[in-house]
Amino acid sequence: MNILGISAFYHDSAACLVQDGKIVAAAQEERFTRIKHDENFPVNAVRYCLAEGGVDPDGLDAVAFYDKPINKFVRILETYMSIAPRGLKPYMLALPIWMKKKLWIPLQIDKSLELAGLKMPDHLYFPEHHESHAASAFYPSPFESAAILTVDGVGEWAASTIGHGRGREMEILKDLKFPHSLGLLYSAFTYFTGFRVNSGEYKLMGLAPYGEEKYKDLILDKLLTIRDDGSFRLNMEYFAYLDDVKMTNDKFAELFGGPARQAESEISARERDIAKSIQVVTEEIVLKMANHAHDLTGEKNLCMAGGVALNCVANGRLLREGPFDDIWIQPAAGDAGGALGAALTVWHLVEEKPRIVVPGKDSMQGSYLGPDFEDDEIEAYLKQNGYVGKRVEDEDAWAKEIAQIMADEKVVGLCQGRMEFGPRALGGRSIIGDARSSKMQTVMNLKIKYRESFRPFAPSCLEERASDFFELDCPSPYMLLVAPVKRARCKGIDDTDSVPMREQINQLRSDVPAITHVDYSARVQTVTEESNRRYYKIIRAFEAETGYGIIINTSFNVRGEPIVCTPEDGYRCFMRTEMDVLVLGSFILRKEDQPAWDQADDWQQEFKLD
Template sequence: MVYTLGVICHGTHDAAAVLLEDGQVVASAEEERFSRKKFDNRFPAQAIEFCLAKAGITSQELSAIGYGFDPRRKVGLKALYVLKHFPQSVEMVVNGVPIARRMNGIEQDFREHLGYTGSVYRLNHHLCHAASTFLASPFEEAAVLALDCMGDWESCWWGLGKGHHISELEVTDWPQSLGLVYMTFTDYLGFQPLSDEYKVMGLAPYGEPRYIEQMQEIFWATPQSYQLNLDYFNLKLQPTPPLYSQKLVERFGPALSKSDHSIPQYYRDIAASLQAQLEQVIFHLVKKVVATTGSRNLCLAGGVAMNSAANGKIPTRGLVDALYVPPCAADPGVALGAAYLAYQATTGKPQRQVLDTALLGPEYNDEQILAAIQHRGLQADPLSNPSQQAAKLLTESKVVGWFQGRMEFGQRALGARSILADPRLAEMKDIVNKKIKFREDFRPFAPSVLEESVAEYFHYDAPVPFMTQVYPVREEKQAKIPAVTHVDGTARVQTVSISANPRYWHLIDAFYKLTGVPVVLNTSFNVKGQPIVNTPAEALDTFLNTEMDALVCGGYLVVKD
């Protein structure tokens, strides 16, 4: 057996680890799920420990480790930038040196934490992104596009994947970065940058894109790629506010200090304008990549590929024939790509795997679950059919915590660590937002739909297993599932197959048989500001500290009095 480990850490967010056995994923997890620090960027010691334990090996049995950064790349460009922008660049150097020091000390981390002294490959960050999507995709050949804020001084990478090989064709260097644009406006709108960008995407449909012309002065498509007017940005390596310059304030007015439920319409229109212009630039890049590579299959990765609203429009507008976005499109996916590339570098063997599941994390048996329930002095009712019982509770207007099997890898809850509700009840959106998630009222919820029924409810007819794309809800179905239909008539769809997640599929199927609707409301099992739950104890604590009605945890049911 050849074991290779992929690791991402010491960036600005999202440390993770992925373990391969003979090129196939055995285990993967983000460090935040163990440390309980959201977006934890530190060395993922606990995630690595889990991966090794899952395979039943020690670090001495690893053939190689791939690390998803190489800070030695583009040193000349970095130095040139510092000199060109001196003295404004002094703060960037002060922030950047400790980051580079931690990254350059990665071998020492592996020695100290793991006792590992074998091969460590420092890898191109965006090539890892590319590998995480193409080598996990079902395509023999595909255009590959990676978009994020910045990694190894790059922010946009595209190329061609063919067979087991990925060729780089074009790169855009930081600070020309679409991720930087969205992160900056996230800050301007009163949200937390490098954390709350998805909130801006959710806010956008509540506005009108009235300020497209102003956005086009800030960033726009060019024949070669795209361009930013850097005068609007306060350029930093760390996402410490303010990220916007005084010029952006002069253009749009005072920034919001904190966004909550009462965001003025003007700022909602800014969010809509930002989203609309971002989509136009992404569509331009997709057209260019497809035309250059000659492939109408597209693989996306990078933090910008988490923009599911833009993703869904790529196939529906006919820009590509097929689209693949992995469940870990943001930086955790870099660990997956690093593991793939380390395996190829170590063995010289071509190896690919169609990643059709994100259920790659820790799992807990019923004995462990029962012990956690009893430790809290709660009554545990054994269930002969957890899926059937959970479906019945949903039809009774109950909000149900659903904790089953292996935890998801990536930022979406996909039916292993989920909170579920009846999508037919319009009031469920407000109930779950206010009483359980404790979050903003404009935030939408996702529908989980039987894979066999997706075209009946949505304007799309292909699997979307990882909740990475937004599609329109069919007009005649919107009144049937109002709790998961966003204000613009769309939804971030997750299709569920019986092969990938049988217990969750059977839950939705049971709900379908009881109600005639093959859809449930699905949101992540956590509250605002916390990572998704990992252990039964964390699930129980979240259940007890919110107004959830019931918890189906493995083969047991816990209800509140």
């Protein structure tokens, strides 16, 4: 049975194909259209998934859309009814789009399937938004039963839910409704600190360790009322997302001593302290919610999804301080993952098909669910364009050569195997480098990624070596947990407070400085041979070369650009930046061997800064 899952129209639209319960393909539309967080109907992602699954023209059995459009529409109308005569601006922006597109989901699905040469199936399903998130967290998890926590901006009405999963059964027990949303609260601070909502949340999280929690009490006192079970109400007098097209209002600015920071302007101590304060408040709410989920379900495992589940600092703290033995987080925790959850809901809850759990092993296949490209095709492409690359068929020799390049402090763009599903690059479409290098963070940020220099890089580490580097006693295959760097490896840990931010960035904090954040933590990806053989071999070869089974891993893109998908995207990004070497499948391409790049393109104009 072929079930197509779709998420669309908010941010990060995506498609996913589930064949007889197995996740066969999943991808975000942005990777194909090259528009970051593309929210349009995922026509290209749908076509990809159906091609990957080899689905015949009349072979699609069901389509599942990740939310209930009518409920969402009614929520929007009731919001305007609650706030009128305020709110004309968002009303004028929202209603025409609803009338034109968002109320016509079945028609859009029909049209996109026609474009892909497929017949519209008779069965069309609409699981609820947070149910899709919950399903994406629980069904692929390695747990037979678990508590489920979903936290994001908003779905239909719900903004956070607690659920319970057992076998193939799953049930949402409680929810917190719009506008009282943790996701929107975090986004409000993202906006106020001058970053883009729905994409700058990572930056706010990355900025937090540079500040102090000076505004925590103010936030707790003025902006929200929290109960011990993690439920809360926002004081909407300070927020503008109901009646305007921005997140916070003048009263909010007054509370924090001045207007919101302008994008791209200097980051001051105020923004750093605000970032730290809201991060701590978020962590505390998530911890309380998790405690409540534990009390309600009595489970020892927790599954999480929703945009807030991508807050890996909160996740790390939850793992260390929370009541659960183990946590599993859907790697595509944002709205893209809703496509997957919707399809799995249909398989398990509508079709009532059993769920097979392999203890200790999830069914996400490392989240490598996107397209792969054959070496012969890459060769033909390189030849056609006159690009120069060396084909290294033997995997060990290939890995060794890449490891040697990295050990020389060179930066490598890696485009091999299937593309990742979700916001993290996990070795399929990554930029990699030497974690021991003291200059790597600055070089990669300023010369390769063209992004803010304070932003940290994450490590990919052999799973068996993770405990040598980090205070981490469980795998973190999806880079969704932040863990402290082993204290014995840290340098100058006691005297950071007195150092200004700019100097803190360049401070040598450990023997793996490029991946050690200013608070001596790292967002870890553990790699096994089983999850990604070729990537594992690169890190192992690097260990053989240097004694360190750990490398830097950042997504293969420049600022504002979606992660690369095809070898052509990879080559373009390689030539536009100061990257030294590009790996396309079995091919290794050195910058100095390439013909002059005569494409007069400017990525800063092509991609809107995030």
